[in-house]
Amino acid sequence: KAGVTQTPRYLIKTRGQQVTLSCSPISGHRSVSWYQQTPGQGLQFLFEYFSETQRNKGNFPGRFSGRQFSNSRSEMNVSTLELGDSALYLCASSGDRYSPLHFGNGTRLTVT
Amino acid sequence: QQPVQSPQAVILREGEDAVINCSSSKALYSVHWYRQKHGEAPVFLMILLKGGEQKGHEKISASFNEKKQQSSLYLTASQLSYSGTYFCGTEDAGNMLTFGGGTRLMVKP
Numbered sequence: 001k002a003g004v005t006q007t008p009r010y011l012i013k014t015r016g017q018q019v020t021l022s023c024s025p026i027s028g029h030r031s032v033s034w035y036q037q038t039p040g041q042g043l044q045f046l047f048e049y050f051s052e053t054q055r056n057k058g059n060f061p062g063r064f065s066g067r068q069f070s071n072s073r074s075e076m077n078v079s080t081l082e083l084g085d086s087a088l089y090l091c092a093s094s095g096d097r098y099s100p101l102h103f104g105n106g107t108r109l110t111v112t
Numbered sequence: 113q114q115p116v117q118s119p120q121a122v123i124l125r126e127g128e129d130a131v132i133n134c135s136s137s138k139a140l141y142s143v144h145w146y147r148q149k150h151g152e153a154p155v156f157l158m159i160l161l162k163g164g165e166q167k168g169h170e171k172i173s174a175s176f177n178e179k180k181q182q183s184s185l186y187l188t189a190s191q192l193s194y195s196g197t198y199f200c201g202t203e204d205a206g207n208m209l210t211f212g213g214g215t216r217l218m219v220k221p
Contacts, residue, residue, distance in 0.1 A: 040213070
């Protein structure tokens with residue numbers, strides 16, 4: 001069974017630009033969650049989608065948005081990039097509530 | 113609000129035991145534990161559910177005190193492969209899984 005796939009692996013953007021990250025979950029998984037990971041901050045929850053609906057949202061500004069498609073693939077968009085947005089963005093999929101999260105290898109975003 | 117993990121870091125010799133704690137100020141429905149090695153994705157270790165059910169690897173041991181909103185992960189007879197950062201994730205009534213800041217574990221020969 002193929003794992004969670006995130007693309008691209010690395011991105012370098014400049015302040016003010018926008019970026020779109022992609023996540024393909026494990027086949028059959030309908031829940032996709034996004035996390036931001038920075039040194040010293042652990043894993044910060046961004047949002048969770050289930051069957052194309054946003055089920056939960058973390059405490060991030062509106063510049064961070066996401067969506068999920070009918071095939072459960074998900075995208076995350078960050079507009080008007082700031083230096084502080086530099087981080088590893090992890091996507092995780094799961095089958096249902098109380099199931100383990102399966103993480104992708106992440107997209108490392110660098111904002112200059 | 114993030115759960116609080118302790119200790120923040122621990123160094124062990126092979127064969128020694130360690131306990132990692134996770135506490136929350138909210139009533140919890142489940143607690144997840146994951147391990148992340150440097151440069152890799154977090155990997156699932158265990159889920160502890162309200163009511164006592166557990167799902168996870170046989171060699172991993174953990175507890176969940178629902179009344180105190182606390183969980184502990186027990187690592188016994190540690191091996192070099194146990195090195196990494198351990199994260200606990202807590203799920204509250206809002207069904208949101210929030211992770212702690214992590215505990216860095218290093219096992220030395």
